[in-house]
Amino acid sequence: MGVGATQELLPIELGESFTPFDPPLKWAGGKRWLIQYLTSLWAPYRNCRLVEPFSGGLSVALNLLPEKALLNDINPHLINFYQWIKKGLFISIPMENDSDLYYAHRNFFNDLIRAGKSKIRQGAELFYYLNRTGYNGLCRFNRHGIYNVPFGQYQKINYRRDFLSYQKLFMKWEFISTDFENLILEPTDFVYADPPYDVKFTQYAEEDFGWNDQIRLIEWLSKHKGPVVISNQATDRIVDLYEKAGFRLHYLLAPRQISCKGDRSKVQEVLGVKNI
Ligand SMILES: C[S@@+](CC[C@H](N)C(=O)[O-])C[C@H]1O[C@@H](n2cnc3c(N)ncnc32)[C@H](O)[C@@H]1O
Known part of the structure; x- marks a missing residue:
């Protein structure tokens, strides 16, 4: 597998005027570090609806700031919290x-x-x-x-x-809690999928996200006619799966997150891109 920072996908200088919203929660697998790459992929599609089947802590949506978004996560408490922000949470x-x-x-x-x-x-x-x-x-x-x-x-x-500063933004977005496969996509949707990493044990919600789910996800995403970006840990089987599904691959080094012991070792991450 080709390892190392990609030549083609260059990070965008976000500049001083760039003022992202801080995600209101702490969430495993936050993708803030990826924003500089996602911004360049998203820019031509900024008028499209952003769909995140695994929206987690919202670090991506709160940085890309789409006008329209469908933000889903299987964790019902997480989505309930966002829905309450939408209603005005104090x-x-x-x-x-x-x-x-x-x-x-x-x-x-x-x-x-x-x-x-x-x-x-x-x-x-x-x-x-x-x-x-x-x-x-x-x-x-x-x-x-x-x-x-x-x-x-x-x-x-x-x-x-007080979460009122998020309220205006969230009013424009739709929040759903279901398995990703139940989402109904429009052909022009820009989909950014950030599933749990391909590792032996993951416990984000009640159910583990196993290898069959990784396959199910790529099959579901492959049916989408619009732009798709997916990120994951670059394990051999993930690289193979994404390549076979026709994704263009970029390799990036991700900081390791959620570590109480200050573990700073990096994770080799792969970004799969299709229809862009
Ligand atoms: C890597 S995290 C996403 C992190 C997010 N991109 C962020 O920046 O905070 C993966 C998310 O997938 C959710 N998830 C796990 N299985 C799922 C499924 N079958 N359908 C939808 N969401 C799922 C988890 O609850 C978790 O929040």
């Missing part, structure tokens, strides 16, 4: 970097989940607090759907109560 629960409060809020959040009520406003407020205060921004559930991330032990946390 957090009123107590928020402190304190383990007793963390576990009390975690219990309350899990009570809401058990009662099937986690979509109420308080569910969104608790989700934000747990995300910021829990271990490493992880979002992990046991097989009964119960949130089980331990306290994070951060030195300092800057909590936000």
